[in-house]
Amino acid sequence: CRQALRRVAGPEVDLARAEREHQLYVGVLRGKLGLQVLELPADESLPDCVFVEDAAVVCEETALLTRPGAPSRRKEVEAMKRVLESLNLNIVEMVDENATLDGGDVLFTGREFFVGLSRRTNQRGAEILADTFKDYAVSTVPVHDSLHLKSFCSMAGPNLIAIGSSEAAQKALKTMQQMSDHRYDKLTVPDDAAANCIYLNIPSKGHVLLHRAPEEYPESAKVFEKLKDHMLIPIANTELEKVDGALTCCSVLINKTSEL
């Protein structure tokens, strides 16, 4: 991850610490939550390979293999493809060379998709996503000031959108609200980065929310802590954040009762 792409030059990534944080992340998913976690082998030739989210969008039985906006990341998809195929998902590949799509720009609310049109994701990519998931409305949201749509928002509950407080984030939220036939609740957190959290609905555990640790974003953590119905699990992500990594970036959630 040392040479991971980054939007702005910043402090060096403490690789060891990043490693620990990531292991904690996996440990929570696997150990604490009892999820089956498939880890892709690290590939040093692909410095961004830890951010598996961008390589695929999985919804129900269908997986769309993306065509990441950064050319250096295109190869990440191959490893992802192999794993998904092993899961018996319907695989759709994005072969159009004019299309780019990063999974980080795709927000699935459970009812519909929002696709951020960013430097990594273009209209054509969004169209292919819409073609792939025909049941759902796919609305586009312009994303200007951040890497991905989910750099400042995510789902924090079945009908709850966590959103950052920045102007860009709020504007994007308004766009999403206007585009949707559905009314979402919103959870506004002071820090955009903290708005990226991982929500899981696990039969045995109920609502589970992985959010950034209070040490990182104390104000935002307070907001999360008001969610009484959720099992809250703070997770630190300080190192990967230096290379624009967020919590959701490091995993692809697949809802499948697998026989594996």
Added chain:
Amino acid sequence: MTTEAGSETEVKKDSEQLGPDKAKDKPEEASETPENQKSRETSSEEAQDSSSVPVPTSQSSPSSQKKEKASPESKGISRFLPPWLKKQKSYTLTELKDETKKRTTGEEKVVEESECQTAEGVAQPKKSLEDAAAENQHNAKADDKEEKHSVSSAETQVCPAKEDGKETEVEKVAEEKEGKQEEKEKRETKEVQTAEIKTENIPQKSPKKYKTVQCKVMLLDGTEYSCDLEKRAKGQVLFDKVCEHLNLLEKDYFGLLFYENSEQKNWLDSSKEIKRQIRSLPWIFTFNVKFYPPDPSQLTEDITRYFLCLQLRQDIASGRLPCSFVTHTLLGSYTLQAELGDHDPEEHRSDCISEFQFAPNQTQEMEEKVAELHKTHRGLTPAQADSQFLENAKRLSMYGVDLHHAKDSEGVDIMLGVCANGLLIYKDRLRINRFAWPKILKISYKRSNFYIKVRPAELEQFDSTIGFKLPNHRAAKRLWKVCVEHHTFFRLVSPEQPPKAKFLTLGSKFRYSGRTQAQTRQASNLIDRPAPYFERTSSKRVSRSLDGAPMGISDQSLLRDFPAAGGQAAGDKIIDIEAAGQAKLKEGGREEDGSPVKTPQLELTQDGKSNSLRVDGENIYVRHSNLMLEDLDKTQDDLLKHQASISELKRNFMESTPEPRPNEWEKRRITPLSLQTQGSSHETLDIVEEKKQAEVGIEETLDIDETNKGKMQVATDAGETCKVEHLSKKDSSSLPSDSSSSSSSSESEDEEVGEYQPHRRAIEEVIREEQEEKEDVKRKEHEEKIQHVEASPEGSKLNVPVEHTKVTAEDLVQENAVTIATEEKNLSEEIKQDLSEEKEEEQLKLNGDVSHVDIDVAPQIICCSEPPVVKTEMVTISDATQRTEISTKEVPIVQTETKTITYESPQFDGSAGGNAGVLLSAQTITSESISTTTTTHITKMVKGGVSETRIEKRIVITGDADIDHDEALAQAIKEAKEQHPDMSVTRVVVHKETELAEEDEE
């Protein structure tokens, strides 16, 4: 078909509006026969009542009524025209002049209509009679309508039998005319034409009358329902029959579709006559879900859900409702459960399953998956399976979304989706915007543009209006209607009343007339019957007959063929066809009725005679103009007439408007005419209006620039022109006639426009009142007008000179030449269509104009300056006889051509000596709006001691295919008439120049 109903309505309108006209008509009618014969001889001449001698009312009234009724053909145009034109057909002295002028003016005239109004003076006494007659007519109309249906059967279109005979004649004539004229509506034309028609028809008359037409309705289960309907039956009748056949009570979610082609589907308006909506299309309909309930579980009856399921299965199988593979299989499995019951390994083999269509592209894998899922549904009853099906289907993002192709302001292809919650904007498959109903302040369309006015966003202060470009005018209107209906159905507790029918307003008055979802739910709660038994038919058939494609195909072929033959608008043809079809059917026997498509009818349409008929349509417009005649100078008789006309107007007003405003009328009646006329206040009002218009015009320009490129050369703001005209008017004439022009101009704009404001504002009211006042003033004025309307589109020129000539005691003849140039070749076609559809609506539309002023939508402004006219009493020497000469053959639409249609009123026999008069004054005024250029020539002549004022208006309508030429033409004529109520239209020359047949407009 439209003819009967149209005729009746027309008649009503005519009678109402034209008190004096009626008188004229009567005499005309009496004289009609001879004249008619003449017209026959002339062949091209439209049936104008040439009789100059006023016939005693007793006879005249009925006859006139009949005649009027008969004339429904002309309805399309004639609506606009005051009924008298038709009636007026008796021409005054001016005819000759007009004709000459017309000829001169109508350089490229295809059709000239000349209507001469005999001296009004004569008419006055008659007026009273006429009024009575009119009333009688009204009554008769109502009766007739009923009778028509019943009688109509007997009548058989061709033979006018007595009352029916009139109508029938009219119809026949209309048919012929339509064929020739291609004008929008039959009713009006019928009226006008009646006389002519009679002549023509008489020979043709065959005792056959038919009342009924067989219609076919494709049902959701793939079966076909057919029944016989009265030709003039409204959509509701058929719809009720179908629902009864289906045993469906919760029917408000459903509707009947007819296809113009495979792409363009139209909802049958249940409040309007079928024949007027489908025109020449075959009477084939498709029963479909119109409003998809967002929560099907709230439907009361299983049978309703069943039909919804059938609809959705069609939608899915046809690809209209996209689903993922998983959803296809799941829904398919519920379908199997509902239709086959529990999975039976022996019965339900794969080949059995493959007979169902679950998806547009069905694969073996999918079928296997379906079968697999089917097994899991064991135990579900069909109703439960349907419910499950719906629960899954309703979540699909495109569930209940009615898509329309459009372009955004930058010309990018998008789709507009109308749904229960609002308007969705798609680019490709991506949703790029959404406007929930509460955010939308107003929906409107103009020409092929569709506009929504949106509430300002939180931080914004101003409403914004967003425009979309639809493929054509009809598509824009269709979208607008769908929006109005969806908004009303899903958002309102009860339907909104149609806009008040203001006198001269043009905008579409369309409103959703059915029950809202709230109402239908309420009603459904009262359903108290055991769950009806119904048989679920296999969806196999359904899937194969999706979309009523076969129907569409047939329609298309018909459409194509007809226009080619007629060379004119398909709409017109349609009308003709219908009428002809009726006649033929009657003749041929009813066996043929079953097939709405009647080739023989088409043939009829093509007959040379038909051309003359077309003229009548224009006459219809004249009606309006007649409505208002009042001069300070008027004699007692005139005053009486005026009163009568006012009362007529009032009556019309009342009838047409759900919410009549009698007060205004009352005021006017009470206040001394002189005051009204003189009032400077009126002028002020006018000016205000003008300004507004001007603004509007500018806006339009912005939006429409593309369209106008061709001839818009003179690009002055319409508003400015209007002002100029008014000024000139004022200067020249002491009479406050100007106001009328202004109002009329504003009104004219509306035709093409429909507005719908989810949230009403009061502002409009004020404006409306102003207009009304103006209108009144206008009415007072007596003028003889000759209007020439010439339209020359870039590629093609359409010149429609309309001349109205009235001979007053003082002999004022004004000629208005209106030249409208449009790119579109088929003015008549468009007009016909529009008129036919909107005949009734037109009055309403007038009202709509006011709203336009407020709104962003820019109406077209056709400004006609009123010549300074010294008002004189209107003495109608003779009834106006309309002759229509179709100077040019109508060219088949194909390829570049110039069509000239000339409608001329017959020469008035009684008219004073020829053209050799002394020229008193001449004036030329030119005004321009975005797409129209209006040149007005005003000449005053003194002939044999009689002064004539002749107004020639040349309206050039330039535009590309997007412009609805017919409407533009109709508006122009209408305006001209409205502006010069006292004048009669003696000639209408339509000159169309079209590069190539552009049938696309349709």
